[in-house]
Amino acid sequence: MVEAFAVASGKGGTGKTTSTMALGMALAERYDVTVVDADTGMANLLFHAGLADVETTLHDVLVEGGVPVEAATYDRFGMSVVPCGTSLAAFESVEPDRLRDVVAELAADTDVLLLDSPATLNSKSAVLPIVLADRVVVVLNPTVPAISDGLKVQEYALSYGSDIAGTVFNRVRGDITGVKAKAERYFEGPTLASVPESDAIQAARSAGVPLLDHAPESPAAAAFRTAAGRLSPNDGDHEDVAERFRTAVIPDPP
Amino acid sequence: MIPDGELLRSRVVSALSPALEDALDRELDGYALVSPRNALLDSGNDRGVITFESGVATLAYHTGTDRGGPPALADIGSPPYQFELYALAAEALELPHRTETLRIPPGAAAERLAGDAELAARVRAAVADDGDERSERDAVEAFLENEAAVSDIRDAARTDALERAEEWGFSEALEE
Ligand SMILES: Nc1ncnc2c1ncn2[C@@H]1O[C@H](COP(=O)(O)OP(=O)(O)O)[C@@H](O)[C@H]1O
Ligand SMILES: [Mg+2]
Numbered sequence: 001m002v003e004a005f006a007v008a009s010g011k012g013g014t015g016k017t018t019s020t021m022a023l024g025m026a027l028a029e030r031y032d033v034t035v036v037d038a039d040t041g042m043a044n045l046l047f048h049a050g051l052a053d054v055e056t057t058l059h060d061v062l063v064e065g066g067v068p069v070e071a072a073t074y075d076r077f078g079m080s081v082v083p084c085g086t087s088l089a090a091f092e093s094v095e096p097d098r099l100r101d102v103v104a105e106l107a108a109d110t111d112v113l114l115l116d117s118p119a120t121l122n123s124k125s126a127v128l129p130i131v132l133a134d135r136v137v138v139v140l141n142p143t144v145p146a147i148s149d150g151l152k153v154q155e156y157a158l159s160y161g162s163d164i165a166g167t168v169f170n171r172v173r174g175d176i177t178g179v180k181a182k183a184e185r186y187f188e189g190p191t192l193a194s195v196p197e198s199d200a201i202q203a204a205r206s207a208g209v210p211l212l213d214h215a216p217e218s219p220a221a222a223a224f225r226t227a228a229g230r231l232s233p234n235d236g237d238h239e240d241v242a243e244r245f246r247t248a249v250i251p252d253p254p
Numbered sequence: 255m256i257p258d259g260e261l262l263r264s265r266v267v268s269a270l271s272p273a274l275e276d277a278l279d280r281e282l283d284g285y286a287l288v289s290p291r292n293a294l295l296d297s298g299n300d301r302g303v304i305t306f307e308s309g310v311a312t313l314a315y316h317t318g319t320d321r322g323g324p325p326a327l328a329d330i331g332s333p334p335y336q337f338e339l340y341a342l343a344a345e346a347l348e349l350p351h352r353t354e355t356l357r358i359p360p361g362a363a364a365e366r367l368a369g370d371a372e373l374a375a376r377v378r379a380a381v382a383d384d385g386d387e388r389s390e391r392d393a394v395e396a397f398l399e400n401e402a403a404v405s406d407i408r409d410a411a412r413t414d415a416l417e418r419a420e421e422w423g424f425s426e427a428l429e430e
Contacts, residue, residue, distance in 0.1 A: 121414075124422040131427050143390060144397045148407050155411035160419070160427040174387045182398035186408075 003233040004103065004113040005165060006133035006157075010149030012042070012119035014139045015170035018201055020116040021048050021210035022221065023137070024079050026228030031111035034073075034080040038099060038115040038129040041091050043084035045116050049076050050208050057085040061102055062094040069102050077213050080110065096125030103132050112233050121156055130157050135165035137231070138187065142169055142176050147183060154187060164188035168227055170195045193227035195220050256305065256350055259284050259340030266291055268334045270368040277339065278309040278377060284341040288367075291334040302330035304363055305347055308384065310377055311363035312347075313356045322356035327366045 007020045016039075024035040037045035037058060046052050056072045061082075074081050082102075085091075107113055115133060118126040130136055136157040140150045154164055166189035169176065173196070180191050195201075196219055204214035212221050262284070267273060273286070289301035300318035304311050315322045316329040350356065360381040361374030397403065419425045 121411075124418075124424075127418075127422065127424075131424055142394055144394055147394065147397065151404065151407050152411040155408050156415045159412055159415035160424055174384070174391065176391060179391060179394050179398065182395055186398070186404055 002107045002110055002113060003135065004107060004115065004133045005231070005233075006038070006115045006117045006129040006136045006162070007139060008117035008130055008136050008153045008157075009119065009139040009146065010121055010153040011146050014119075014141050014146050015168075015195070015201075016119070016139050017045050017048050017116050018205070018211060019137065019139050019168055019170065019195075019224065019227075020045065020114050021077075022212050022224035023228050023231070024112075024114050025077050025210055025212035026225045027112050027114075027231070027233070028078040031233060032080075032109075033078075033112045033114065034082065034106050034110040035114040035116065036082040036103070036106065037084035039118040040084050040094055040096065040099070040125060041118060043086050045081070046083035046086070047208055048205060048210060049074075049081050049083060051076065051081065051083045052208060054083060057083050058102070059085040059087070059090040059094055062096065062098045063090075064093075064095060066098070069105055073106075077210055080106075082106070094125075096128060099125070099128055100132060121152060127156060127160075130162055131160045133157075133162050134234075135163045135189075137165045137192065137227075138167045140167050140169050140183070141171045142173075142179050151186060158188070165231055166190045166192040166227075168192050168195060168224075171197045173197045190230060192230045193223040195223040195227075256285060256303070257342065257346050259342035259346075262339045262341055264336070264338040266334050267337045270333070270335065270337070271364070271370040271373055273337055273339065274311065274364050274368055274370070275373055275376075277306050277311070278373075278380060281309040282306045282339075282341060283308065283344040283347060284339065285347075286340070287336075287338040288330055289336045290331040291336055302326060304367075305350060307344065307347060307351055308380075310360055310381055311358060312351055312360075313353065314358045314363065315356055322353070324358055324362060324366070326356075327358060327362060330367060 007016050009016050020035055024033045027033050037043045051074055058072050060067050061069050061072050072082055115129040117129040120126045138150045138153055140146050157164060167187050172194045184191060198220035200215035200218035201211050201220055204211040207214055215221055285303055285305040287301050287303060303315045305313040314326040316326040319329045321329055361377040364370045364374040364377055419428050
C-alpha cells in the first residue's frame with residue numbers, strides 16, 4: 001500500500017520543495033511518509049530539511065556501485081527524508097535510471113512517497129519522477145509562465161500514464177478566485193489549495209526547516225494541510241510494490 | 255448610501271495613525287466614523303465618514319458640511335476623536351467608491367488627518383503593489399480565456415512527450 005506523488009512544476013522557484021516538505025509533514029500525521037529529492041541536478045531539499053551538512057546523499061546511491069538507499073535516508077520532522085547533494089561533479093557521475101530502483105525499494109516500506117521533481121522537462125532524468133509517480137501534484141504560481149509550464153507538466157504526466165492529483169497555487173497575493181476558476185477548466189484534479197505569499201515561508205527557508213515545523217499556525221501552513229487532506233492517498237492496494245515500480249517503465253536495453 | 259457594517263471598535267483616540275495603520279495591515283473593507291470628541295456633547299451630526307478599500311482610505315464625506323473628498327478631511331477638525339471602525343463587504347462599497355466627488359487620493363487621510371507622512375507613503379506603496387497584482391492577474395485571466403493558445407501549449411507538450419518517449423525508454427508507459 002503505497003502511493004507515489006511527484007511534486008512538479010516545470011519551472012524553478014514556484015515552491016516545489018517548500019510544497020514537498022509541507023505536504024509531507026501534513027501527511028505524516030496519518031501516514032508513513034518518505035520524501036525524496038528527485039531533482040538530482042539542482043538539489044535543494046537538503047536546505048529545507050536541516051540536512052545541509054550530511055555526508056551521504058542520493059548522489060552516493062545513484063552512482064555505479066553506490067551505497068544502499070538506507071544510508072542516505074534520514075528521520076526528520078516525522079518523515080523519512082532522502083536528500084540529494086549539490087555537487088555538479090557528483091551529479092555527472094550519477095546514473096539517473098537507478099532512481100527507478102531506489103523508488104521501488106523505498107516504496108516497499110512506506111505509505112506515501114513524495115518526489116520533489118526537477119524544474120525542467122528537457123531530459124530523461126528530469127521527467128523520470130513524473131513517470132514513476134502514480135499522481136502528480138502540479139505546483140503553480142498565479143503567473144502566465146508558471147501556468148503554461150504547469151500545463152506542459154500535466155501533458156507529460158498524462159502522456160506517460162500518470163494521473164494528476166491536483167494543483168497547488170503558491171505565492172498567491174490578493175484574491176485569485178477568477179484565475180482559479182478559469183485554470184480549473186484546463187487542469188485535471190481539484191485545486192488542492194491556495195498558499196499565500198508568506199514571510200513565514202521565507203523565514204522557514206532561512207532557518208533551514210520546513211514551514212510546518214517553523215510556523216505550524218501560519219495561514220500558509222494551514223493551506224498546505226488543506227491540500228494534504230484533499231490528496232487522500234490510496235491505501236489498500238496489495239500488489240507487489242517493488243515490481244510495480246521496476247516495470248513502471250521499460251528498462252533500458254542492457 | 256452605505257449600509258451598516260459590523261462594528262469592530264469604538265473608542266476615543268488622540269491620534270489616528272494607529273487606527274489607519276491597523277486598517278491597512280488587515281486590508282480592511284469598511285468605513286470609519288470620526289468625530290471630534292466635543293461633538294459628542296452636541297448634535298452628533300458633525301462627523302466624518304471615511305471608507306476603506308483593502309485597507310486604503312478611499313472616500314471621505316462630512317455630514318456637517320455636506321462636502322466630500324479632500325475638503326471633507328479638512329472639515330473633520332482636530333483630535334481627540336471619537337473613532338468607530340466598521341467592516342463591510344467590499345461589494346457594498348463598490349458603488350459609493352465610484353462617486354468621484356467623494357474620492358480622496360491614496361495616503362491623503364494619513365497625511366492630512368493623522369499628519370503621518372510615513373504611513374501615507376506605505377499606503378501609496380500598497381496601492382502600487384495592488385496595481386501590479388491586478389495587472390498580473392488580468393494577464394493571467396486573459397491568457398486562460400484564450401483557449402486556442404492554451405490548446406496549442408498542451409498539444410505541443412503532448413507531441414514532445416510522445417516523440418521523446420522512445421528516446422527516453424518510456425514507450426511502455428505511454429497511454430494508448
Ligand atoms: N508562498 C511563498 N511565500 C514566500 N516565499 C515563498 C513561497 N513559496 C516559496 N517561497 C520561497 O521561494 C523560494 C523557492 O522555493 P522552493 O520551494 O525552493 O521552489 P522550487 O523547489 O520550486 O525551486 C524559496 O526561497 C522559498 O522560501
Ligand atoms: Mg526545489
